[in-house]
Amino acid sequence: MLQRLTYPLLVSLCACAGEQSAFSGYSEGAARVAKLTWIMVGGGGLILLLVVVLTAIALFGPLSWRQKLRGESVVIGLGMVFPVVVLTALLFYGFVLLRLEAAPEFSGEMLRIEVVGEQWWWRVIYHHPDGSTTESANELRFPVGQPVELTLTTADVIHSFWLPAYGGKVDMIPGRTNYLRFLPTHPGVTRGQCAEYCGGAHALMAFYAVALSAEEFVQWRARERANAVVAADDSAAQTFLANGCGGCHRVRGTPAEGVIGPDLTHVGSRLSLGAGILSADHQGFRDWLARHQRIKPENRMPAYDILNDAELDSLAAYLVALK
Ligand code: HEC
Numbered sequence: 200m201l202q203r204l205t206y207p208l209l210v211s212l213c214a215c216a217g218e219q220s221a222f223s224g225y226s227e228g229a230a231r232v233a234k235l236t237w238i239m240v241g242g243g244g245l246i247l248l249l250v251v252v253l254t255a256i257a258l259f260g261p262l263s264w265r266q267k268l269r270g271e272s273v274v275i276g277l278g279m280v281f282p283v284v285v286l287t288a289l290l291f292y293g294f295v296l297l298r299l300e301a302a303p304e305f306s307g308e309m310l311r312i313e314v315v316g317e318q319w320w321w322r323v324i325y326h327h328p329d330g331s332t333t334e335s336a337n338e339l340r341f342p343v344g345q346p347v348e349l350t351l352t353t354a355d356v357i358h359s360f361w362l363p364a365y366g367g368k369v370d371m372i373p374g375r376t377n378y379l380r381f382l383p384t385h386p387g388v389t390r391g392q393c394a395e396y397c398g399g400a401h402a403l404m405a406f407y408a409v410a411l412s413a414e415e416f417v418q419w420r421a422r423e424r425a426n427a428v429v430a431a432d433d434s435a436a437q438t439f440l441a442n443g444c445g446g447c448h449r450v451r452g453t454p455a456e457g458v459i460g461p462d463l464t465h466v467g468s469r470l471s472l473g474a475g476i477l478s479a480d481h482q483g484f485r486d487w488l489a490r491h492q493r494i495k496p497e498n499r500m501p502a503y504d505i506l507n508d509a510e511l512d513s514l515a516a517y518l519v520a521l522k
Pocket residue numbers: 318319320336337400439442443444445446447448459460461463466471472473474484487488495498499500501503514518
């Protein structure tokens with residue numbers, strides 16, 4: 200019996216900690232939702248315990264106790280007054296706790312980031328204070344202490360943006376713009392995932408969020424806005440262009456101006472490749488180029504089986520250096 204329970208218990212624990220936990224509460228709002236969740240779980244547990252004890256008494260208790268339980272006052276008290284009082288209190292507590300429109304954290308300047316769901320990766324567009332924009336993919340960076348507004352749209356089918364440590368799920372629906380606002384309070388690296396089945400590689404459509412301190416964010420943003428540093432005679436850059444990579448990928452500051460796939464201008468400084476699948480180091484780039492259709496079947500980048508070992512290494516070195 201105990202063994203049979205172990206597995207589901209372990210599975211349920213997996214959701215309570217780690218980089219993709221809904222209990223982290225790394226933003227104002229997520230912390231309030233996590234608090235309400237624990238109150239519900241704790242309160243529900245206590246009430247369940249009470250019911251079990253009363254049931255045991257009703258079945259096996261001494262006669263005098265059983266008779267008391269049958270009394271009208273118990274039925275009215277526990278059966279009507281108790282639920283009405285508890286549920287009403289919970290309702291108003293919930294109203295107060297989750298008061299969204301009055302949330303003070305959304306005053307002040309918002310950091311605006313557009314996230315576009317694509318089969319099967321995330322296009323991320325940063326809006327800078329001077330009105331310019333730059334693109335990235337599969338990774339969000341924001342500072343703690345400044346409210347963030349995500350604009351969520353899709354380029355194709357319905358996706359669902361889910362970054363549990365900071366906010367709830369929000370669908371990305373064709374023809375609509377949805378918003379997700381949160382005030383990050385904890386720095387750190389957390390993971391998000393597409394939460395709405397969107398075709399073939401849906402399960403491999405994840406991303407990372409990196410919450411930085413305010414100063415780190417300013418430094419990061421300056422690097423991110425700069426063009427890629429590539430020597431004009433870089434032979435790997437020539438290999439990149441000669442193989443048509445620039446038809447789909449942009450490397451700002453080079454002739455690669457494609458917009459179909461992820462912007463690779465600073466891909467070497469990101470945490471992952473292929474939407475949270477591989478790490479962005481030499482081996483990761485090499486694996487992606489050599490066999491991405493096996494690692495992430497059906498993804499929209501054509502297979503490049505034609506590249507030989509030397510070309511794979513030189514392309515991987517080129518991409519790693521795009522910091
Ligand atoms: C027909 C368009 C197309 C061409 C040509 C193409 N790619 Fe891609 N590439 C994509 C798409 C789409 C993705 C996103 C795949 C996914 O994660 O689902 C991608 C993903 C990538 C990634 C991972 C980026 C990230 O942020 O996750 C790298 C690196 C990459 N491509 C490099 C290359 C290189 C190098 C070449 C040339 C040898 C190339 N690509 C040619 C469309 C293309």
